Amino acid sequence: MNDDEIRDALRPDDGIEPLDPAKVITGARRRRRKRELTTGSLAAVAVLAVVAGGIIATDGANSGAPVDPPVVGTPSSTPSARTSTPRATSTTAMSAAQLLANCKVALAEANPKPGANATQQALLESPQGSVMVIADSKYWAACDNGYSSEGEAQVSARRPAGLVAPSPQDKDAFAVAQNRLTQPSGNYDDFEYYWAAGRLPTGVKTVRYSFPDGRTVDATVQGKYWLMHYWSLQQTPGGSEGGATPGATDKIRVRLVAADGTVVNDFRLAEPEQICAQITHGC
């Protein structure tokens, strides 16, 4: 097949009608009104989160921006190794018990997977969504409900794995799910959402993620597991009304840090293998 044949085959025909400009303009104005309303809603969410547990932090780069997304985890421009416990600040509509049950449903077609008797092993909560690790005596898996569709939280699941701690060299063990948040009630349309969870490698104290927007987040460590989720104001054409962000395509960096501060491994995730669309592609 040569290039000309492909061009010929894909050449547009005359049968496509242009869109109605009036309809486009009306939709744009509706979008602007919704965005203005959302600005107030997001500010309220941020205030609630700060009052509840001081879980929001910024590095100053985006401070003052009217629609700065909620930053969850432990973001810092000068990160330090940190182990934290679950926050009791959740205002999510889905309880931990519901998330556990829905997680098992989401894993129904996975094989192998934690059995019906699997229990909660770790939980990272926030008002915007929670990540939970579940396990039985053989396998663990993780689920998340930070993504909503049609106004309802959707549970996505990480591919289950055995209970063996991964090697610090196993990059796949730190794969991240990425999603564009769209919540009709809140219009999070501009935010990239990331989450990940896993077993803590032997000798590693901190799992540290750095995102294309420049923020760094230390995963929360609970027992043998680590959990991370992060909302990013990552602006790309079509994804935001704020314009493009140069360098937004940089890959996610992962650093595994030992208790004495030694960096055990420092690497960037490969896309799409390790930066997955809602963990749909084998992560």
Add this chain to the structure above:
Amino acid sequence: MQRSESRDEDFTAFVLARSARLVHIARMLCGDAALAEDLVQTALEKAYLRWDRIELGDPFGYVRQAVVNQHLSWVRRRPWRERPSGHAAELDQSLGSHVVDPGAAVDRKLAIAGALRVLTRRERAVVVLRYVEDLTEAQTAATLGVAVGTVKSANSRALQKLRAAPELSGSYVGEQS
């Protein structure tokens, strides 16, 4: 008020002149006529909100990039177990709905369209930008926000897949040898 009216007139002219082309690109990307119009509608709505800045540069290039990005991000909204080629099942039907070429040309288009199903979305985006829009590898890379090498490898994989696709195997066996 006059400025606003002039702005709307310019935008209206742009939509009338270029949106059909954008819809075609979106159809090639997503394989669904209705979804393609939604993609373009969304991209144009966002473009309208910053039209004052966009129209001074390359508004078509901007909206085209928005369509591509929106397409790739919409993929990520789909539930888990979604697969890269899963949404293109209607691609040939979508194409067929506006094909006007007679005889063999129609068969040819439908064969190519069916073969596009085997590509991942990124590979399809590369093929569309390279062969529908005639962008260079560098321009394609810039539009997708990836390295030129990524475009080269994706394009190479895409062409290999297209050559191996059953829809095209009969026509191109000789070319592959």
